Amino acid sequence: MKKDEVVRLVRTLSGSEKRYFKLYCNKQSGPKEYLDLFEIICKQKLSDDPEKIESNFNRIYPGKSFENTAQYLFKVITDSLVQIGIGNDKWFQQYHSLMRSRILFERSLSIEGYKEIKKAKQLADELQDRLVQFQCHRLGLNYLSESGFGTMEEKDLVELQTKAKNNLRQLHLLQEHSSLYELLRFRFTRSGRSFSQADTERLNDLLISELSLITRGNQVNFESQKNHLLFQSFFLIHTGQFKSSLKSFSELNKLFEDNKALWSFPPYDYLSTLEGILDNLRTIGYLDEMGIYIRKIESLLDQKYPNYFQTLASQTIHIYKLHLLLNTSRCNQAFQLIKATPLALINNGSGVDFEKRTELMFYIGLTHFYNGDFQKAHKQMGKITVVGKVNERSGAFKVAWLTHLLIHYELDNITFLEYETRSYKRAFSSSGKALKIENLIFKLIKHDPKRKNKASNLKLWNKMEKDIAEISQSNFEKQLLKYFRFDSWIKSKIFLGQRSTAINPRI
Numbered sequence: 262m263k264k265d266e267v268v269r270l271v272r273t274l275s276g277s278e279k280r281y282f283k284l285y286c287n288k289q290s291g292p293k294e295y296l297d298l299f300e301i302i303c304k305q306k307l308s309d310d311p312e313k314i315e316s317n318f319n320r321i322y323p324g325k326s327f328e329n330t331a332q333y334l335f336k337v338i339t340d341s342l343v344q345i346g347i348g349n350d351k352w353f354q355q356y357h358s359l360m361r362s363r364i365l366f367e368r369s370l371s372i373e374g375y376k377e378i379k380k381a382k383q384l385a386d387e388l389q390d391r392l393v394q395f396q397c398h399r400l401g402l403n404y405l406s407e408s409g410f411g412t413m414e415e416k417d418l419v420e421l422q423t424k425a426k427n428n429l430r431q432l433h434l435l436q437e438h439s440s441l442y443e444l445l446r447f448r449f450t451r452s453g454r455s456f457s458q459a460d461t462e463r464l465n466d467l468l469i470s471e472l473s474l475i476t477r478g479n480q481v482n483f484e485s486q487k488n489h490l491l492f493q494s495f496f497l498i499h500t501g502q503f504k505s506s507l508k509s510f511s512e513l514n515k516l517f518e519d520n521k522a523l524w525s526f527p528p529y530d531y532l533s534t535l536e537g538i539l540d541n542l543r544t545i546g547y548l549d550e551m552g553i554y555i556r557k558i559e560s561l562l563d564q565k566y567p568n569y570f571q572t573l574a575s576q577t578i579h580i581y582k583l584h585l586l587l588n589t590s591r592c593n594q595a596f597q598l599i600k601a602t603p604l605a606l607i608n609n610g611s612g613v614d615f616e617k618r619t620e621l622m623f624y625i626g627l628t629h630f631y632n633g634d635f636q637k638a639h640k641q642m643g644k645i646t647v648v649g650k651v652n653e654r655s656g657a658f659k660v661a662w663l664t665h666l667l668i669h670y671e672l673d674n675i676t677f678l679e680y681e682t683r684s685y686k687r688a689f690s691s692s693g694k695a696l697k698i699e700n701l702i703f704k705l706i707k708h709d710p711k712r713k714n715k716a717s718n719l720k721l722w723n724k725m726e727k728d729i730a731e732i733s734q735s736n737f738e739k740q741l742l743k744y745f746r747f748d749s750w751i752k753s754k755i756f757l758g759q760r761s762t763a764i765n766p767r768i
Contacts (some may be wrong), residue, residue: 264315267331270338271302273569278345279303285341294322295334350526355384355393362400375404388523389482391435395428431482434474438488441471445496468496483523486516487530494537501736507541510534527570532561532577539581544743551585576606576617583624587631595628619645620657627664627745635671642668659689660744663702667750670706678706697732698747701725710754718755725751 274282286296301317315327322330346353358381365374378400385393402421405413445467471492490513497506517524517531524531535554542551561574579602586595607622626641642665645658662685669678682703689695704725710718729748732738742748 264327264331267335267338268302268305268314270335271299273567274338275565275568275571277565278342278567281345282338282341285344286337289337294318294325294330295337297321298327298330298334299338346526351384351388352390352526355381355388355390358384359393359396359400366404371404371408375401378404389484391428391432391484395425395432398425398428431485435484435488437474438471438485438492441467441474442488442492442495445492445499464496464500467492471496483516483520487513490516491530491533494534498537498541501740503541503544503736503739507538507545510538510541514538527564527566528561529570529573532558532570532574536577539577540743543581543584544739548585548588551581555581555585572605573614573617575603576614576621579606580617580620580624583621583628587624587628592628592631596632599625599628616655616657619655619661623657623661623664623744626661630664630668635668639665639668639672656740656744660741662688663699663741663747664745666702666706667747675709682706696738696741697728697735698738698741701728701732701751702747705751705754722752722755725755 282299283296286293298314298318301314305314318325318327318330343353347357358377362374362377362381365371365377378397381393382397382401384390385397398421402418402425405411405418405421410418445464448464448467471489475489490509494506494509494513497503497509513534517528517534535558538554539551542548542554555578558574558578562571562578566574579598582598583595586592586598602621602625607618607625622641622645626638626645629635629638629641642661645661645665666678666681666685669681686695686703705721708717708721710721713721729751732742732748
């Protein structure tokens with residue numbers, strides 16, 4: 262086992278989980294070198310050299326194997342987390358009852374084993390867990406068969422068998438729906454969002470399959486409705502149909518809020534739903550409604566969810582708060598939020614989502630850009646290009662690089678700007694034809710309005726004005742404009758003809 266795996270596991274533990282782990286260890290006898298290793302990891306700072314963990318352990322226990330101790334620590338932590346799950350999570354409880362039933366059946370305690378199956382079945386019904394429902398029916402039928410069926414009549418047996426078959430049919434439909442949603446997310450992860458009609462058409466096969474599936478499937482249970490609305494919502498948002506996507510996401514949000522007992526632990530799908538709504542509101546400019554959904558995510562932080570989930574939720578909150586503050590001319594409040602941002606949200610840590618990290622770093626840089634501090638903005642945007650794990654077709658990465666070109670222009674880095682522009686075009690050439698806004702930025706930089714007279718700049722504007730108007734209405738162009746109003750920046754450069762100290766993105 263690599264040491265960074267056990268380190269990552271320890272760092273995902275909440276305070277209550279760490280306390281339970283120590284109590285769990287106290288129940289065990291014998292030497293506890295693994296517990297000292299746990300304390301060493303807990304005291305390790307994110308900025309410290311990871312090799313210090315092993316060296317500190319070897320200093321305390323020179324004759325012990327660090328690798329074996331780390332493996333055992335990993336096992337004990339996961340065992341304790343399973344026990345926490347059994348105590349707090351119905352999903353764990355249903356499987357615990359199934360395991361107890363098997364042990365009881367093996368020891369010929371059939372009546373007690375059947376009671377455990379009934380407990381698992383009740384929990385599975387509450388969670389609408391089709392897989393466990395089937396397992397309970399199958400184990401129950403096995404029990405009845407081995408016990409001679411008692412006083413059961415044939416019609417009762419057939420009814421139980423039919424229920425088991427129905428569970429399998431529903432499972433098959435859920436698997437097909439989940440597979441389509443996974444393929445959709447896979448394609449977006451690999452190729453980014455749709456920036457053209459051709460990109461959208463490449464997804465038509467999935468859309469047709471999904472429509473076919475819902476016409477023959479049963480959409481009355483939570484899981485099937487959730488899968489359908491997740492697919493529709495993300496398909497619409499990634500293909501630029503933002504208002505339709507917002508409607509679909511709103512239905513999905515209502516479905517989640519009406520079925521809180523069925524949320525997974527932690528509720529990643531619900532967090533994705535809230536993030537999808539915020540992304541739509543950002544894209545179509547409905548800023549007044551964003552605060553409602555930011556507060557819904559903040560309420561998730563009050564729950565006892567694992568640290569890695571809390572980190573994802575916190576990153577999302579900071580991203581959309583910064584967007585809201587910058588787009589409502591509250592730059593000072595944006596700086597206050599940046600100062601209060603935990604380093605764990607932007608450090609290259611185990612619980613960090615790299616796409617969200619890029620987006621958060623972008624907004625931090627954009628805050629400096631709006632404030633006219635182009636040197637700090639340049640430094641911040643420069644960090645994004647070395648993130649490494651972000652797909653170059655991701656919207657956040659692309660817009661950060663494009664904004665970095667604007668910063669170079671503001672700083673008069675003309676020679677370096679030419680090199681960066683060529684690099685940008687080369688990096689994104691494989692993704693197809695450039696967006697209009699990209700071409701207009703390249704054209705403006707080449708024209709260099711800061712060094713031209715008003716007549717020359719006005720002539721350029723007359724050539725661009727029609728394209729600027731079309732861009733503001735294009736769903737594909739909005740995939741970049743939602744982050745930053747490049748069209749407003751272009752207009753300000755042409756008519757001001759000089760370096761601006763601040764940019765109002767809602768011009």
